[in-house]
Amino acid sequence: MTGTPVKKKEKEVPPSPPLVIRDQGKGARYDRVGFLGEGGFARVYEIQDSKNRRKAIKVINKNAITSKKNKTKLWAEIKLHQILVHPHVVRFEDCFEDQSNVYMVLELCENGSMMDLLRRRKRYTEPEARYYLVQLIAACQYMHQMNVIHRDLKLGNLFLDADMNVKVGDFGLAALIENPGDRKKTICGTPNYIAPEVLFDQDNGHSFEVDVWSVGVIMYTLLIGKPPFQTKDVKTIYKRIRENRYEFPADKEISHSAQDLISSILNPKPDERPPLDKILSHKWFLDGPFPAYIPASANDFAPDYR
């Protein structure tokens, strides 16, 4: 055969942001020092400011947000993230733009996402799960007080700072409840973590309880090593969510109190799910060691709390 092979159309990779990123308006300068990861339409880099403080910067190429819908989504993410200031929410420090990109300067989470840690460790111990869940629930209580529903809580959006403390990030799907009692109707979330009412009760809509559901999925995933409704195809995941079909595998022994708490959170009826303060007072939180801190070695090995 002759001729040149047909080249497959490749996904367009936007050009890298400059090595020195300048916020012209404020006269600030950031040196790009490393790459941290990428998501939907953003790439995230490690940067250093003029005082050598390390931060993260989320870079969105303007060519990726030409549609009105994508622009609205990005402004909503910035607007909501900006108002949230809490020890367990990734700190939003600044945002600006140049000709090519929109930039969001964020607190750097040195230890990556809790999903990265799960991949290395396979599962978390119960004492670790207690520690991380208390921090996650504190962040949720704060977000809900601020009338924000995160709507995409999952291990990939929970980050760990240098001291192994949880920081909730990625407000790309978050929603503000502007009037008490308002309900949201958009189907959104990540299949494994999505609450049943988002999928199957669109007439009635959904509210803060969807985050509580995700907390239950997160707790199960930490302790068992994979999400409760996981299968190969999304349709079957949704079918399992609809039927509330999941099990606690016998070979991955977890305590009865942990099973009891998970089952109570994964209640298909949102108004019967325990509120966040009720979750915190569940006996599982006192049913074994509660670590004073998590050592960095937990990135690779299960800490021993006996």
Ligand code: ADP
């Ligand atoms: P998207 O909203 O497009 O999904 P994310 O906010 O999830 O993008 O970020 C993509 C990746 O960048 C994450 O999976 C993580 O690896 C990395 N990342 C994001 N924010 C931070 C941060 N503050 N500190 C360290 N790494 C981060």
